[in-house]
Amino acid sequence: MTNRTDSPDALEAVGLGRRYRRGWALRDCSFRLPAGRICALVGPNGAGKTTLLSLAAGLLEPSTGTIRLGGQAARSAEARQHTAFLSQEKALYTRFRVSDTLRIGRELNPIWHQETAERVIAAGNVPMDARVGTLSGGQRTRVAFALALGKRPRLLLLDEPMADLDPLVRRQMTDTLMTEAARHGSTVVMSSHLVSELEGACDFLVLINNGTVRLAGDVAELIGAHRTVSAPDAHADRLAKLPGQTTVETRSAGGRTTALIRPRGPLTADVEPVLPSLEELLLAHLRTDDAPPLITPTARAGARREVTV
């Protein structure tokens, strides 16, 4: 962590905000994502996920703050060349043939790997001369992935890419994505509101809600920073008054009260703390608004600079 100036972060947001006429979609958002990670961007609908990804893809200009990809401003030519973005609707020209669609990538990018793109297409048995409009949803997603992966991007931004796919195709596409990302050391940011599709695939997490970052960091670090404690409902007041701990959420089910806490010191023996699952962690944070944000040191923007000074 002391000498990383030579390999800048895949993504770094500092004080990043974006305001629309209706109000702030994203506000004072600061975190960093080290290169080579597979990052899940989680949040309910309308939380600001698409805004954050659009800012990273250079489709939007920040109202406040900065966003840098690999040390370059998100809207710079250098950042554009090495970043691929897959929007929610995965919009392609429906009258274009698959081969024409790949040619878009070839014509509009200084660096293009036709073989990578064709391999992705071939893995799904999609005919190259078929018109995009005649393809099934899964095939179309595959073509969109091929267009994104053919760029062999250093950073791949995916906005709910699997939302409209059946579980089998979703599995296939995740495998293709992970294989290609691993092969070329790409960093991936994948937004989703499906907690289950992230478990196992991602090693980094950014959770946003109401336009602000609630959690950011390495998945293991984040889980390690929390404990689930439970007690029978009759003794629920014991959980509420844990000295010196931050309680994220308390809920009661089946006669027991469970709390997700961030321990800050030794816990009393009788509450039996256990590590939460990723799903428990996410759900607890999605259900509450008032837990203080937690940005682990790996994800803290500007932390690197503090260390090297």
Add this chain to the structure above:
Amino acid sequence: MSGSLTVNRPSARTSSGLRLRGLTWLVWRQNRLAFWIGIGVAVAVAAYAIVRHQEMTTAIAQGHIDACRGTTVPAGECSHKLNSFTQTYQFPMRRPLQAMLALPLVFGVFLGGPQLAQEFESGTYRTVCTQSVTRLRWFAAKLLVPVVLTVLISGTIAAAMTWWWQPAGSLLGGWFPWWQWYPYDGVGPVVVGLSVLSLLIGVTAGLILRRTVLAMGATVVLSAGAMYLLHSLRGHLLPTTLATVQHTTDSPAPANAWVLAEGAVDAAGRRVPDLPDCYAADDYAKCLVQHGRTGRWAEFHPSSHLWPLQWAETGLCLLLAAALTGLCVWWIRHRAA
């Protein structure tokens, strides 16, 4: 894996002939059906006009109608010849010349309106603008390629219609006045000017409204409005010629002139209102003189003003089109998301 690496070097590949590259290719590919239809129509109109022009000049030569050029008397052999010439050759070109009024709208509605609106509506602009091109470069291609094709297609059609109209127009003179909406809107550079302006109105409407059907509808209304305004403005784009003649009741304007205003003058040359009362008098001319109307004045464009007026209007169209381009660039930089 390094074996599959392809680094595109556009400059190195452009030497391989006329293959379209980059954004130019993309915009061509997106619009190629419309472009080929336009090119096909333009070629057909050109071929047809060449044939009709040939027929007409042959008929003029064989019938010795040339000698009747400039005839204004509605009687005699010349009148008969010109009448039959009009029926055979001028009638069939009326509808096509009238239809030319719609040509700019076609470019605006079918090429301009959907050009950006469709991309915003379907979200495909996100796909293109997250390749290694900036939004402004994308917009430049989305605008320039259709503009070039619009100029080529409307220019060819306008030249063909001018070629078709020209023998009839020059022979018939005042019988087929050049300044009426047809042929005026169907010939010459103004066709290109109006087409480019209408295209830009369509593109701008698409950029701001971001809905294809809405943009197409707005283009019809706005382009028609702009054409109407230009139509009313057109006579004032160049200074008119003023003529005052004494001792006559006829207009001092030459035969095939576009008269914008005329009236009576008194002996001192001052403009005085016409006297409708004299229409009923036995001797109209004498009645006018008795009431001090000794001559006539007229403000007009002689027929030699046709092309200067057309170029002036074309210039105005291109100026407005450039202003709309500026608006689009500003919008993309500051508003569009």
